[in-house]
Amino acid sequence: MVDWLEDLNQEQKEAVFQTDGPLLILAGAGSGKTRVIAYRIAYLIQRRGVPPNSILAVTFTNKAAGEMKQRVESLIGKSITGMWIGTFHSVCARILRIEAEKLNLKPNFLIMDENDSEHLIKEAQKALDLRTTLGKPAGLRERISSLKNNLISPQEYLSSMASSQSERSFALLYEKYQELLRVNNALDFDDLLFFTVQLFRIDPLTLEKFQGHFKYVMVDEFQDINSPQYEIVKLVSWKSRNLCAVGDDYQAIYSWRGADVRYLLENFERDFPEAKIIRMERNYRSGPAILDAANEVISRITRGKEKRLWSTKPDQHPPLVRYQAQDQIDEARFVAKEIERVCLEEGRTWKDFAVLYRTNSQSRVFEEVFMSRRIPFQVVGGLRFYERREVKDAVSLLAFLVNPLSEAHLRRILSWIGGIGPSTMEKATESGLPLWEGLLQLEELGGLKKPAHQALQKILSLIEYFRNEKEKQGLTELFRNLLERSGYLEFWQSQGTLEAQNRVENVKELLNLSRQLEEEYPGLSSEEFLSHLSLYTDLDALDEEKDAVLLMTVHSAKGLEFPFVFLTGLEEGVFPHWRSASPTELDEERRLCYVAITRAQNRVYFTWARNRLYFGNWVQSEVSRFLREIPEEFFPGSPPISGEEYLEGKRVLHSAWGEGVVKEVEGSGEDTIIEVFFPTVGRKRLILKYAPITILD
């Protein structure tokens, strides 16, 4: 047998062999921590004979979980089944489905996304007549979310924290929202964690059961866990003491979601004082220049221990490049051209490049420019797949049939089926009945007009069909039939527009996904499929085989690596973001920048745009402090970072006068005037902002 354990360095080996008792691995960026976890699991299973189903491994994305599993399988040379591996949310969903009745939940509960939540909050506002006083649903949802992430129930908030009148109203709203979730047989993302903690707290026997079950617990990205997550991990591994936490405080970037790095740095050692601590500070990913640049940025955080990664990997040349763009289009063109050039001259392919930005909205320009230059790309995030209207409509169909209590899904179905509008719904719920039952009652009393009657009959026949066929057909087949019988695909197809066509494609993609999942988990039920879907992210959908440039936010890039990284939009206000102005928030922006830089194996490009279109008007920007802090000598040969003359000598293409060369530049920003020599018409003065020109090089 080939001894795969020999591939590890000293600290890594130590981390793998130290299987019993609490273990804290402080692992810097690129130090091979994911590898260590995979080897550790493989070691437990193969050399220590630990059954896979007594291992719990928590990763940051479902995709990471899938990859981890594959990695373990390839190490031990056979497939493994039954291991608990996934995100906190998916693991909790699995636990809650098993133990549902102990919390008076139904095992087929649905998981609501933010959009659904906000609709429910709106409803709660309406019901309590608090529409105008409390604020917008989005903000309220965030407040509720942060309470849940601090394990505060509506009752607790009401009795011990709400002091003002408006806080009391808010508490009632929170309570009402929970009630509506329950009526809809649904949980939101935060409930998955919160309810799991509650389950363990109110039912010691169940807790003991899981404590006995999970002999080994491993948690990746421990710096980004929040209170309920820490509580779950702590409770579950309290007996076995075999908890392995892996994290890096420099990469804590989710505090806005309730994550607190102190769980890694303080609580772990306090709650598990016998813990062994291993530090992994050797970086295998990048050369020293990239690490030095990252260190320039991170060393200025106001809080945090001093630490420095080291690497013996030689720098690739040049390791760092800086570019000052005229505007966001120029920035995108530079990125596009540079990618084309490196592909050609350095023998690279599209998938060696990642374009990172602070906010999703920045992806748009890159998409447009890449599209026009035929550069294949994949965008991660933004409008998530399952948040698209057609996907939600299609899913609602299945969700309602699985769970007719779900009013939100019924409403969605009614919205495209037609025939039943607000007034009919109003009438149906007048007597206090749930919407669906109210409609049935109206039907019985003959109180429905013809279109409404037809719509209802259609839904009833679908329910009938679903009930009869559920057991006989596989999930995908059933789903496909439902989509056809309900007329949903036809609803779009009949519109004939390009957009409608696209929507049909997306629905088909959904069917593909269902088939894929069914292959992976034979006998997959509708409930399980829905659960997967709501916890499914764009990152999980990422196709690594596809040769395409990746576009994503810095947050999404956590845990990934690329030969070439473009860190874009390095402007004050964009990155660091203007909403993160307090010292703690700025620290987090810094860590975010550190994460971005340390993604790169060979080279980082730092780009910024002097002017940016923001909400439809042009604003002038200043270079980001993060870029300014990286000393000049890190960029030998790169043009100076400020100065107006960068346009001089460049070739431009004018829509009427053809190609010309910039001779002089006056002013800056919006007022920039350039003098260009055109062979066709001679020297011309142009206001840069208005001139119909493209910069060619």
Added chain:
DNA sequence: TTCCCGCGGATTTTT
């Protein structure tokens, strides 16, 4: 019930 128009707000980051 549905369609169309006008207005206001949006952009932080994600499970």
Added chain:
DNA sequence: TCCGCGGGAA
């Protein structure tokens, strides 16, 4: 600039 929502009219 773009999107979603609410109001009003057919």
